[in-house]
Amino acid sequence: MEIAKQYDPKQAEQNHYERWERQGCFAPEINRDENAPVFSIAIPPPNVTGSLHMGHALQHTMMDVLTRYKRMCGYRTLWMPGMDHAGISTQLMVSRELKKEGLTRHDLGREKFVERVWNWKAESGGQITKQMRREGVSVDWSREKFTMDEDLSRAVREVFVRLYDEGMIYRGNRIVNWCPNDQTVLSDLEVQKEPQAGKLYYLRYPEKNGERTLTVATTRPETMLGDTAVAVNPNDERYRDLVGATLLLPLTGREIPVVADDFVDPEFGTGAVKVTPAHDPNDYDMGVRHSLAQIVVIDSHAKMTAEAGPEFAGLDRYKARAKVVEKFEELGLLEKVVDYEFSISKCERCRTVIEPLISMQWFLRMDTLRDLGLELLEGFRKPRFVPEVPYEKVYANWLENLRDWTISRQLWWGHQIPAWYTADGEIIVARSEEEARAKAGTAEITQDQDVLDTWFSSALWPFSTLGWPAEATDLKTFYPTSVLVTARDIIFLWVSRMVMMGMKFMGDRPFDDVFVTGTILDKHGQRMSKTKMNGVDPLEVFDKFGVDATRLTLASVGSSDTRWNEKQVESYRNFANKIWNAARFCLMNSEGAIVNPAAMNGATAPLALHDRWIISRLNKTARDVRASLAEYQFHEAVQTLYHFFWDDFCDWYIELTKSDVIAEEASPKRVEARTHLLTILEQALRLLHPFMPYITEELWQMLPGDRAALLHYAYRGAEPTIMLASYPKGDDALIDEAVEWEMQAVIDLISRVRNIRSEMNIKPGEPVPLRIGAPDEKLRAVFLANTNQISRLVRASEVTVMEKLEAPRASARAVLVGGAEVAVPLEGLVDFEQERARLTKEKEKLGAESSKLEAQLANPQFAERAPAEKVDAIRARIADIEQRTAQLDQTIGNLG
C-alpha cells in the first residue's frame, strides 16, 4: 500500500463531507434504535451578515465534538443549523451597498428594498453554509432554518398575538433609546456606555417673584429649552423654602415649578436638578411623578424643534448646546463650567450618540416572564451554567433587575409587527391580515410599519425551528435541547430570552446546560474585531494547517479567554502528521491481518504485557475523555487524547510491538501482533474522531477488515463510516493497575539506560551489554519476559537478568523500583570521575526530596492529623529513597 509520508489535510477534507451528508449521517433518522436516548443542540444562528469568524469556528468545533461523540455513543442526535436575519445589521449592510450606487433605501421603496435584502441573504448565507461545511460540522442540513422562513414567521406572529392578548405586549408613548443615524429605536442592550471627557455646566435659573436664583448642573445645556421643572431633595435644608416656588426659565421665559423628589442626590452638583421629561429617562420618570409637561425640543435627527424657539429651531444638538451656553454667559447666568467625566450612550453598531426621545413603540412586559426564568433557576437549577461562576450569578442578577423590552424597530428588514389600525385608530392584533380584517369588521386597515427586534424571533429559536406551534414530532423528540454552546456576550440578549419564551410557550426549559466559551483574543490580548482589523480568518488557518489541527486548537480554548497562538495550531498539525505516520506504519505492515476487536479479549491466546498495557491505557483514556466531555472540559479531553496517542501508542506500544510486527517471516505471531496493532489503532481513531473528523475517517477507510461490523448497533446496515462506529466505552474491567505498574517498570528501565547512554556519550548505534539485577521475583519475570523489547529499545548487545546484580566495576549503573538495579558495563568507556559525579547528582536529588518528606513526617501533628494513607505513602516513598540511596552509596563506593 502506497501512503504519502506527509499528511495532506486538503485531500481528506475533500473526500468525506459530501458523502457523510449524502448518506444522511447527520440526520437523526440514521439511528435505527427506537429506544435510543436523544441528544440535540440548536445552533446559535450566525447572522446572515458577513462571514464566519474565529468565534464561530470555536463554538462550532465544540458543538460538533459533542454531537459526533453522542452520535457514536448511540444517541439519536440532532444538531439543528440555521441563520438569523439580524435586522439592523443586515439592513445597514445592504443600505451601505446601495449607497455605493448613490441610492438610499427610500429610493427603492420598502418592497424592492426587502427583495434586495433577500437576494443579498441568498448570497451571503450560501457563503456561510459553505464555510460551515468546511469546518466539518455534522449539522442536519435537511432541517436548516432561517428566522424569516414562513414557518418561523408564523411562530413569531403566534407568540406576538398570544402575548398581546394576555396584556403582556403593549403599545405606548415612552422615552426610549433613539439612534439619530439609524433612525430607529434600540433596546437597552443595544446601547453601549462609554466614558466621555465632558463638561458640567452650572446654570442659574432666576426665581419669578424674588431676587434669588437657583443653580442647576447639567452635562446637556441644550435640553434646558425643554425643562418643565427643577427638582431638589425634599430633605435638603438649603432649598426647603424654594419648593413650590416658580422659576423663570431663561431664554424661553417659561414658568417652571421647583418640585421635591427623592431621586435628587443633595451631594451632587448643586443639589438642584433641571427636569427635562422629554429628553432624559430619569427626568421622564420624575415628570410622570409630578405630572409635568413633556416639551419635545429635539427631533429624531437630533436637531432642535420649533418648540426650542426660533433662535434654536433646526440647529444640531451640539450647535444648540454651544449657543445656549453663550446666551447664558451673556445673561450672566452661567455660574461656571467644570471638567467632568461621565458615560455616554452610543449605538452599538454605528457609534452615534443615542438621543433619549419620547416615542410611540411596542413593549413587552417582562415581570411574569422574568419570574418564569427565576423560578426555573431557583427551583431546578436550570439552565446549568458551565462554568457556573460567574455566569449563573450574572444571569440571575440581570433577570432580577429586568425592565420592559422595547420590541419594535423602525426598520424594513424583519418581521413586520402583526398589528393593524382601522381608520379611527383602533388597534387590531392578529395572526394574518385576513384575521385582522375579520376582527376589525372592515378591509380598511393598515398594518403597523415597524418590525420586531431581531432577538424576538431568536428567543423562539429552540422550539420554532422544531415546528412550533404545530405539534410536530421533532418538537416532542428534541425539545428541550441538551446544551447551548455560546459566547458570554449574548447571555442577556439571547440565552435569558430563550429561557423565558421556552418556559412561557413550551412550559419547559429550552436547554439543560449552557456552556459559555472563552473568547479568542489576538496575540496582544485584544478582542478581535473588524474595526481593529486584528481578526484571524479561520479559513486561512484551515488552509495553512488543516481543519483538524485547527479544531484541536479551538477545543483547547475552554471557558477562559486565550490569545491566538499559531504555534499551537502548528503543534496540532504535527500531531495530525504523527497520527498519519503511525497509521502509515500499521498499514504498511498489515498484510495478513485485519482489525478484529474479538482477537484482543485474550480468550484465544494469552496477551503480552504490552498488549494488556495498551488495552488498559486505552480504556483509561476513553473513560477520562468521557468524563471530561460530560463536564465540557474539552481542553482536558484533548490533552488526554494527545498524550495517549503520542506517548503511549506511538512512543511505547508501536516500539514494543514493532519487532513482532515487522518480522520478515509470516507467522501466527506476526499475524497476531499486526491484528492487535491495527485493532488498537482503530480504537484510537474512534477516540479522536469527534475532534478530528477528517483524518480519522481518511485513515479508518483504509483499514483492512469488515468495517461494517465496527458500527454501533444503532447504525447497523449504514454505509461504514467512523462517524457511526461506537465510541470506546472505557471499561473499568479492562483497566489493570498491576499491568500498568509492570509495564512502567520496563519503561523506567529503558529510560534509565537511555539516560546512561546519553550522559556517557555512547554513540547511538553502538550496542552495549545490559545487566539487570532484580531481587523481586515478579519483577525479574517481567524483565525476563521483555528482554527482546528492552534490547531493541536501548540497543543492547545482550541482556542478562539476575537476582543479585553482578557487573564489572567499570559499569554505569542506575537504581530502579523494587530494589532492582541495572548496569551497563563499559570497559574503557567509563570515566570514573564522571560516573561518580552522575551518581552523586542523582543521590543529591533523592536526598533533597527525602529531607523534605522527613521534615514533614517529623512533625508530630502531621502523623496525628493527616489521613493515614497519606502518612503511609510518605513512609513508603522514604523507604524507597533510602533503598535507592543505599544502593547508590554502594555503587559509588565500588567505583573506588
Next chain:
RNA sequence: GCCCGCUUGGCUCAGUGGUAGAGCACUCGCUUCACACGCGAGGGGUCAGAGGUUCGAAUCCUCUAGCGGGCACCA
C-alpha cells in the same frame, strides 16, 4: 459606584489542599527500515506581593498591586 475574573518556567496555557505540568522555545546527541511536522537525553519556575487558616497552601480566607470584564438612572 457595585460586582466578577485573571496574575504559574522565555512565550501560550493546564492544574485548584498533600513532593510544580504540557506544547512551543532552549541545550546536547541522532538521516535508528512510520514520521526531522521526527527520535533519544537534558536545563529551566521561592506558582504577582504581604498577612492569615491548616499537620500541610500555587490551591482556602483577607489585604495590596497590575491587567481585563460585567452591571448601574448620578443630573
